[in-house]
Amino acid sequence: MHEKHSRPGLIDSHVHLDDAAFAIDRDAVIERADQAGVEAMIVPGVDAESWPRIKALCAKHTHLHPAFGLHPMFLGKHVPAHVDALSSWLDEENAVAVGEIGLDFHVEGLDRELQRDFFQRQLQLARQRDLPVIVHARGALEEVSLTLRRTGGLRGVVHSFSGSEQQAQHLWDIGFHLGIGGPVTYPRAQRLRRIVAQMPIEFLLLESDAPDQPDAAHRGERNEPARIADVLQCIAALRGEPEARVAAATSANARRLFALNRRDS
Structure with a gap:
């Protein structure tokens, strides 16, 4: 067994460990993450069907923390009653977010008005409970940012951020974090790399989004949370900072946002 890295522990702020892609070797994937120095992981839900799986998984592994929500790409599986059910899950199941x-305007055929309704209703649930939100914004970042600002009283992370410097600034202005993962390791992602190199470190979170979005060295492969160590290495190089500093800062950000210290105590 390899020794864990001596740097501060990492936190994967977004990993779909309940996904069927991990059905065969999920425990081994978690063990590899542990050995890579990943000390905590946030597992977000995408539809009502996923919530019991995530609950069971996080009960089995205490360093996994559940979030529950209704993802816009699974709009066809959602019904309005699921928002009411979500309210109960948030109250009873120790969700961190x-x-x-x-919103996802990239995928054709997803009813935008229905997406907006589910999004806004879930934002209200978060605000009522003072919970952070984990936000998907593909092809819709400008509207998502405006909605967050207009709703007010929110905090959270826009995961897999891919917007402009100005859009990033707008999110920091309202206290939102950027979730950064495998895409930053691709040399062609010049704008993203420039943002990450210069951004205030207090708004930076590491994420894998596994099994999706592998880093450049694993293009086309199933991603897994251990590889946020490679994302960390890339970000530290872009910023010209020691890996230990970036690891400590991003983990502190995640612990603060998701109140992990309170839950571990």
């Missing part, structure tokens, strides 16, 4: 929620 409402998510994964948001």
Whole structure:
């Protein structure tokens, strides 16, 4: 067994460990993450069907923390009653966040008005409970940002951020974090790399989004949470900072946002 890295522990702020892609070797994937120094992981839900799986998984592994939400890409599986059910899950199941929620205007055929309704209703649930939100914003970042600002009283992370410097600034202005994962390791992602190199570190979170979005060295493969160590290495190089500093800062950000210290005590 390899020794864990001596740097501060990492936190994967977004990993779909309940996904069927991990059905065969999920425990081994978690063990590899542990050995890579990943000390905590946030597991967001995407539809009502996923919530019991995530609950069971996080009960089995105490360093996994559940979030529950209704993802816009699974709009066809959602019904209005699921928002009411979500309210109960948030109250009873020790969720660290409402998510994964948001808007997706990239995929054709997803009713935008219905997406907006589910998004706004879930934002209200988060605000009522003072829970952070984990936000998906693909092809819809401008509207998502405006909705967050207009709703007010929210905090959270826009995961897999891919917007402009100005859009990033707008999110920091309202206290939102950027979730950064495998895409930053691709040399062609010049704008993202520039943002990450210069951004205030207090708004930076590491994420894998596994099994999706592998880093450049694992293009086309199933992603897994251990590889946020490679994301960390890339970000530290882009910023010209020691890996230990970036690890400590991003983990502190995640612990603060998701109140992990309170839950571990």
